[in-house]
Amino acid sequence: MTGFLKFLSTIRWQDLVDIIINSYILFRVYVLFHGTNAFRVLVGITSLWILQEVAASIGLILTSWAVRGITTAAAVIIIVVFRNEIRSALQVRNVKTFIWGFPTREQPTPVDIVVQTVYQMAKKRIGALLVFPAKEDLGELIHGGIPWHGTVSPEMLLSIFWPNNPVHDGAIIIRGNHIVEVGVLLPLSQRQDLPSYYGTRHRAALGLAERSDALVIAVSEERGRVTAANGNSLTTFSEPDDLSQLIRQHLNITDGMPADAQKRERLRLSVAAVLSLLVMTGIWFGFTRSQDTITALNAPIEYVNRPLVFEILDTSTDEARVQLYGSSALIKSLRPGQVLVRVDLSKAVEGRNVFPITQDNIILPPGVFLNKVQPSTIDVYLDVPITKELPVQVDWVGKPPENLNLAKVNVAPETIKVIGGSQILQHVSTIYTAPVRLDSLDKSGSVTTTLVLTPPSLKLISNSNEKVTVNYVLEEKANSDRR
């Protein structure tokens, strides 16, 4: 009991939030994708991944490699093959529906109304084509549809297929109790064995049925017959009850109590939510609580809260060697920059400061813990920035002209003001120019050159020109001076 309580005390509130957020994400994936083929394939890929992990853990080298390859390929395939399903699952009306909403159960298709109207149209020799989609997406198979979103009623169906209606030649798509599209063009069947009395309407019905899991009802305007295309078969129904049964079977409509259906739906979602929570809790503990891996890496040292009056002159080290432990998944996923040693300089003084490196100084990602760190202290030397005026001297290089003597040199400006640490500037007496070559000089003149600030931590005061002008005077060497 005490062990369990001790274990509970190690769980932070962030851990609970972490588990709840990820459980909810998993639950939403289930809610949005449930019933689609993509979801089934996703479950398959997850099973493969688990198989791969198991194979790897028990040392099945070839199996784990093969399953890994299949899993990787399957992940790509699911995106390419089921892109339409994924798109339709994610295409919700607003963010609230995406994050929070549940798929509302569609009102069941009024099968009796549809069947009665279909036979009414057959009697009146009004041609019609009705599509009842199942789970497969039809987006790639049908064309030219006009959004309609009308409630199914005999009048609505009759008016759509009334011969003078501009959209009467196309098919309609019925989802639930709504006609979602009208004037839809269906792919034609290429079969050669169809009886000659089947026209284009029947070929279109069969064409879509062959390519999808949709049920298509065709009403012949010449013979007044009602035919259903399902899979590869075309069946003529003379009895409305038979057609009604087929449609109910296709749409999975049973005569159960609606309250029971709602109860079942609630139960299903509750079970899914609990399973999501359990799965994610298991994954979380697997990821974070196993502390089986130790690694060591170099962490950069970051200095914060430096008093503005000081500059960092030098440090004993730029990085610390930290030894970390945690679950292998977290340790493997460590990236540079996630581990950081942070030293607070707010209480530092001028000169040498020694800071101990402890657990408190080291920033680690959640679930990764410190084993040890080297060095255990850092020396930081702070300096006060000052401004110093220094003379500028030309750095002449190359071979001096043989018969000429550089008699006078004048630099403009003669001095330059630089900003730097007081201890650094204590040892700097001159600012030198970039090397100026002597080889090309043949008469007095001037050259413009830049300044070289050494050490590089020195800076020119603002508005200072980085360039200086060197005026020089060359004189002929006296004969006695030539060697």
Next chain:
Amino acid sequence: MVFTPLSGEEFMYGRQKKFLLLTSAALAIIIPIALSPVYAQVNGQANPQPAEIADPSQRPKLSQATMCERVDNLAPLRPGMVFSVSNGQVCCYTSFDPVPQATLVYHRWFHRDELSTQTRLRVYPPRWATYSVIQLRDTDKGPWRVEITDQNGRVLNVLRFSIAD
């Protein structure tokens, strides 16, 4: 750079020859004493700080300071701002007028802000000229400066020059 023992040599103006003869015996003792601290500095040992000359009028006045290739017959030869390393040497020539009392001056040679060597020179009333010299090597190329200071470290002048190819 090679330090030359001759760099501590002291010269006097021509009309002081009589004085030179009279004091030659004394110099025979003074010169080794004067040179020894120079070697001590080269070896990195600190010089004892001489007493401050409180009265400014008693301090020597630098009348000429120049960098030159050679000093010949008590005069600087081929003065300039840039010297070729092939010359083999470079001199810092200084003359003081007046020199109210015998005192010390220093020639402090810096190669890129780093003290390379320091020469202690003794000057005598009423006027005195003296110089220091360094032998050049290939590694001595670059900008140099020589600080001429009195015995209390007061900078009397700074000469800037370069050693080139």
